[in-house]
Structures are given as structure tokens and as C-alpha cells.
Amino acid sequence: xxxxxxxxxxxxxxxxxxGAPVAVRRGDSVAAALLLxxxxxxxxxxxxxxxRGPYCMMGVCFDCLxxxxxxxxxxxxxxxxEQGMQVLSQRxxxxxxxxx
Amino acid sequence: MSVDLxxxxxxxxxxxxxxxxxxxxxSVAVIDEQxxxxxQIYRRPGRRDQRIEKALGPEYAHGMALIDRFLASGxxxxxxxxxxxxxxxxxLSLLAGGAAHEIEARQVILATxxxxxxxxxxxxxxxxxxxxxxxxxxxKTAGAGPAAPVVLAGSxxxxxxxxxxxxxxxxxxxxxxxxxPRANRSAAAPHLGAALAERTLLxxxxxxxxxxxxxxxxxxxxxxxxxxxxxxxxEALSFAIGGRRERLEASxxxxxxxxxxxxxxxxxxxxxxxxxxxxxxxxxxxxxxxAATVDGxxxxxxxxxxxxxxxxxxxxxLVSLGxxxxxxxxxxxxxxxxxxxxxxxxxxxEGARRFxxxxxxxxxxxxxxxxxxxxxxxxxxxxxxxxxxxARIGAIGLTQAKAYTRCGMGxxxxxxxxxxxxxxxxxxxxxxxxxxxxxxxxxPYKPVTLGALASLARADISLHTxxxxxxxxxxxxxx
Numbered sequence: 001x002x003x004x005x006x007x008x009x010x011x012x013x014x015x016x017x018x019g020a021p022v023a024v025r026r027g028d029s030v031a032a033a034l035l036l037x038x039x040x041x042x043x044x045x046x047x048x049x050x051x052r053g054p055y056c057m058m059g060v061c062f063d064c065l066x067x068x069x070x071x072x073x074x075x076x077x078x079x080x081x082e083q084g085m086q087v088l089s090q091r092x093x094x095x096x097x098x099x100x
Numbered sequence: 101m102s103v104d105l106x107x108x109x110x111x112x113x114x115x116x117x118x119x120x121x122x123x124x125x126x127s128v129a130v131i132d133e134q135x136x137x138x139x140q141i142y143r144r145p146g147r148r149d150q151r152i153e154k155a156l157g158p159e160y161a162h163g164m165a166l167i168d169r170f171l172a173s174g175x176x177x178x179x180x181x182x183x184x185x186x187x188x189x190x191x192l193s194l195l196a197g198g199a200a201h202e203i204e205a206r207q208v209i210l211a212t213x214x215x216x217x218x219x220x221x222x223x224x225x226x227x228x229x230x231x232x233x234x235x236x237x238x239x240k241t242a243g244a245g246p247a248a249p250v251v252l253a254g255s256x257x258x259x260x261x262x263x264x265x266x267x268x269x270x271x272x273x274x275x276x277x278x279x280x281p282r283a284n285r286s287a288a289a290p291h292l293g294a295a296l297a298e299r300t301l302l303x304x305x306x307x308x309x310x311x312x313x314x315x316x317x318x319x320x321x322x323x324x325x326x327x328x329x330x331x332x333x334x335e336a337l338s339f340a341i342g343g344r345r346e347r348l349e350a351s352x353x354x355x356x357x358x359x360x361x362x363x364x365x366x367x368x369x370x371x372x373x374x375x376x377x378x379x380x381x382x383x384x385x386x387x388x389x390x391a392a393t394v395d396g397x398x399x400x401x402x403x404x405x406x407x408x409x410x411x412x413x414x415x416x417x418l419v420s421l422g423x424x425x426x427x428x429x430x431x432x433x434x435x436x437x438x439x440x441x442x443x444x445x446x447x448x449x450e451g452a453r454r455f456x457x458x459x460x461x462x463x464x465x466x467x468x469x470x471x472x473x474x475x476x477x478x479x480x481x482x483x484x485x486x487x488x489x490x491a492r493i494g495a496i497g498l499t500q501a502k503a504y505t506r507c508g509m510g511x512x513x514x515x516x517x518x519x520x521x522x523x524x525x526x527x528x529x530x531x532x533x534x535x536x537x538x539x540x541x542x543x544p545y546k547p548v549t550l551g552a553l554a555s556l557a558r559a560d561i562s563l564h565t566x567x568x569x570x571x572x573x574x575x576x577x578x579x
Contacts, residue, residue, distance in 0.1 A: 001228060001352050005269050006243035007151045025242065027146015029135075032242040040227040040333060047481040051332050053227030055478070057234035058140055059133055059546075060215045060362075062511040063225075063478060071198070073511065073547060077237075078180075080135050080146070 031076035106205035111139020113401025114211030116416030184544035214402035228334025232356035249274035294451025375534035389422025477517035479510020491528035497537035
């Protein structure tokens with residue numbers, strides 16, 4: 001959906017998206033990184049299971065929710081990528097590990 | 101921790117307010133949810149790129165200079181920090197790096213800016229349907245543009261601005277599909293004279309249209325009944341125009357119907373709000389110094405009513421002077437003297453704003469979805485038909501609609517569906533929108549986990565905050 005228009009090279013970091021390594025530009029939000037990696041869908045809704053992706057990119061709509069480093073319901077548009085970050089697309093409601 | 105002045109938001113208003121306060125020796129904390137300063141308008145990337153900044157134009161360059169001054173001002177700037185509760189005693193409950201903490205302030209300025217008005221057309225929830233503002237944020241922060249010819253649809257200056265920025269950056273545009281009602285031109289005409297007081301704004305507008313024409317960008321004017329089409333993804337935009345239907349294939353459709361104040365926090369703290377019949381939105385009731393009806397809280401910039409980035413910077417200065425005077429750091433005569441130029445600049449901008457408001461007033465059909473199947477609440481997937489039915493059986497405000505249908509109960513807390521639900525209730529019950537009570541947001545303003553709450557170092561965290569917070573977290577965990 002999106003491509004990079006930049007002329008200047010920038011440092012990259014590697015994140016994991018649904019288990020696969022993806023090289024992304026340092027300073028990108030997780031949502032931007034996913035869109036630039038060709039992933040328009042980040043989650044399915046808890047109500048009907050419909051596919052959703054980022055809509056507003058400014059923290060209002062919550063449609064870019066993903067699981068980041070084991071925590072669900074994170075707003076991918078508000079968080080910058082970090083080396084080694086584990087991003088999982090979210091299916092339905094966030095998953096909570098039961099207390100042991 | 102305690103500061104004289106806490107500012108929420110690091111856009112033009114928040115940064116200008118901080119600069120003024122620092123100049124006059126007041127201690128300032130600036131809380132901003134974004135990882136980098138500038139607000140939405142001057143969003144700065146982690147690494148700047150000359151080509152992108154050139155495409156973004158001279159206003160963006162002005163913003164970058166403002167950011168540099170702000171960062172050097174000595175304000176305690178806290179990026180990546182979310183405000184999730186603001187108490188009556190002006191205690192700010194914050195969330196940063198997965199942990200909660202609190203600060204106390206003698207005065208608070210909310211500079212929470214604007215959000216884009218929802219564009220509830222069929223298919224607007226499909227991946228690949230985004231807002232014009234979202235795409236502009238991607239351009240500013242990631243240097244990203246559409247990979248295939250893009251369709252921009254709706255109304256408002258931002259539509260033309262992004263199109264021009266795309267042209268300058270070499271991005272292919274399939275078409276602009278414009279929903280601005282033709283009647284707006286005659287409604288705006290009487291304000292043209294007043295708008296001429298601030299010529300740069302009009303010149304800028306005309307220059308944008310001229311650049312689009314020179315670039316050969318196709319414009320469909322007077323379009324209606326927009327539909328984003330596709331199965332699992334956005335595949336096309338279809339619309340009615342001149343008695344026929346057109347369909348433009350595009351994997352990315354960018355929607356826009358103007359911006360409205362982001363009043364989530366000002367509503368949550370119980371500040372008085374008024375319906376703005378021209379801008380068609382709620383805005384906090386403010387005095388001449390931006391002070392809200394809640395003690396010690398003021399609002400600066402677009403969060404107090406849409407006036408644009410230039411005015412936001414002036415308002416930041418003005419509202420800051422008001423707060424600084426209330427703090428006792430300057431006296432009233434000095435406050436009045438130092439705000440004179442700012443007030444004059446704001447009054448020059450006023451005429452142009454009135455003109456723009458009327459010229460780009462969204463079409464009623466774009467605010468009130470005709471098709472009952474159109475989703476209104478994206479979170480809980482509540483349709484226009486369900487809201488209409490709720491209105492018919494007795495929902496006279498948003499709180500009732502919420503109880504009947506679950507609209508507004510998802511993680512966005514009604515930020516995005518509120519305006520549409522209200523417009524639907526008003527239309528269905530033949531009420532004025534001013535008479536439809538809006539949602540009453542509550543803390544936490546954004547989801548907070550129990551783990552983050554538990555990290556609050558203070559042992560005497562107020563029972564009210566803790567209880568209302570955990571209830572909300574519990575309900576979020578169930579969705």
C-alpha cells in the first residue's frame with residue numbers, strides 16, 4: 001500500500017512480525033513499519049472477526065491494535081519500533097495469560 | 101512531583117505556551133503522547149529528509165524551527181507519555197513505558213489539538229481506507245507515500261494540501277473526489293471581504309488549486325454517496341456524480357471531512373462545552389484567556405475550537421499568559437500588554453477562518469449515513485440502522501444510545517463514533533444537535549493495565565482513581 005519516498009538512507013532495525021523477521025527503519029512507528037512491509041491488516045475485531053488496519057495514525061481510532069512484546073491492545077501508531085521487538089497481529093480481543 | 105504549569109500536548113499551541121512560560125520563569129512540564137514533538141501538524145520524524153521536507157512546504161519548516169526553540173526552552177518535556185486522569189486538584193495521572201506515575205500542577209493547559217471528523221461511509225472500516233491526516237502523518241514521519249495511484253475523497257483544505265505534497269513528492273494521484281456542497285460557495289461569499297485581511301491564507305489556497313491543475317490531477321466535484329468497495333480490503337471507491345455512478349479502482353482510499361476539536365479530556369473533567377453551529381462540533385466554553393469552567397484548567401489551540409496551526413501558536417502564547425498571571429508570576433497589566441500583538445494577529449486570522457468554515461462545511465449526507473448498514477461505531481461494530489432504531493425507541497442522547505447498542509464502549513471510548521451517533525439521533529428525533537447530550541468520557545482516558553496501575557509509587561493513590569480505573573480496565577479486558 002505504501003512505499004518509501006526518502007532519498008537519504010537511514011539505520012534499520014529488525015523486528016519480528018508474526019514470527020518472521022522484518023527490517024524496518026529506526027524511528028518508524030510500528031504501524032508505519034507494518035504498512036511499509038505490505039501488511040494492511042493488523043488485527044481482526046472481537047465482535048465479527050472483520051479484518052482491520054490502521055485508520056487514523058494519531059491514536060484516536062484504536063484500529064491499529066496489535067500485540068507487542070507479549071502485551072495486547074497496543075496502539076501500533078503510537079509506538080516506535082525497537083530492535084528485537086516481537087509484534088503479533090491480534091485476533092479478536094486481547095489475550096490475557098491467566099494468573100498461575 | 102509538582103510544577104507550576106502542566107501542558108498537555110506538544111503541538112504548536114503546547115510548544116508556544118511552554119516557550120512563553122519558560123520566558124517568564126515559570127516551571128513547566130509538557131506531557132505528550134507522541135514519541136516526538138510537533139503535534140500532528142509539525143510531526144517530526146526520527147531522521148529528517150530534505151526531499152520530504154521540501155515537499156511538505158514552508159509551513160512545515162516553520163514548525164521545525166518552533167520545535168528547536170521548544171526543545172531548548174528548559175521545559176520538562178515528556179514524550180511518549182499518556183494522560184489518563186486529571187483530577188479536580190490538578191493531579192495528572194500519566195502512563196509512560198508501561199508504568200503509571202503522577203505529577204501535580206498549579207495550572208493546567210490542555211493543548212490536545214484536533215482530530216479528523218469521522219467519515220462514516222459504507223466500507224470505511226476496510227483495511228486500505230484511511231484518513232488524509234493518517235497518510236500525511238506517514239509522509240511526515242516515515243517518508244511514506246502510496247505505492248499505487250491513490251484516491252483522495254471528501255472535503256476540506258487538507259485534501260488539497262496532501263494532494264499538493266504528493267505531487268511535489270512524485271506520488272501518482274488517481275483522483276480527488278470532492279463532496280463539498282456547491283451551495284457552500286454562496287454561503288462563504290459574504291465572508292470573503294473579511295478573509296482578505298489575511299491574504300496569505302487565500303493565496304495559499306488558490307496556489308494549491310493551481311498546482312493541482314498544472315499537475316493534471318483529475319478532480320470530481322460535487323460527488324456524493326461515497327462507498328469504499330472491497331471484500332477483505334479496499335479495492336475501489338464508488339460515488340454518485342451528475343446523475344451517474346463512477347467507480348475508481350484503488351487499494352488505498354484517503355477520506356477527509358475536516359477536523360474537530362479533540363475534547364476527550366475537557367469533557368471528561370466536566371468542563372462546560374457549547375455546540376458550535378458553524379463548525380458542527382462541541383468546544384469547551386472558554387473565557388478571554390482560554391480558561392475553562394473547571395478551576396485552574398485552560399484550553400489552547402484547536403482543542404478549544406478549530407482555528408488552524410498559525411492561530412494555535414498565538415493562542416498558546418495568549419492562554420499561557422493567562423495562566424502565568426493566575427500563577428502570580430506577572431500582573432494583569434503586563435499580561436494585557438504582552439498579549440496585544442497576539443490578539444491583533446488572532447483577529448486578522450478570524451475572517452479567513454469564518455470564510456473557510458463555510459466554504460468547507462461538510463455535506464449533511466457525509467455526516468449522517470443514509471445506508472442503515474453503514475458501520476458507525478468501529479469498535480463495537482454498531483450500524484447506522486441500530487442507532488436509528490435506538491433513537492426511535494427512546495435514546496435521546498449518547499449515553500442512552502450506548503446503553504442500548506454498546507456504541508462508544510470499545511477502546512476508542514466513543515472518540516470516533518460520538519459525532520455520528522449524535523447526528524443520527526438528532527436527525528431521527530428531529531432535534532437540534534446542540535440538544536443531544538454528548539458522551540461523558542471517564543478516566544482512564546486511554547486503556548491502562550492493572551500492572552501499570554500497580555506501579556504507582558504513591559501509597560495514597562486516591563480510592564476514586566484506583567476504583568474507577570480498575571473497573572474500566574476490567575471492562576476493556578472483556579472486549
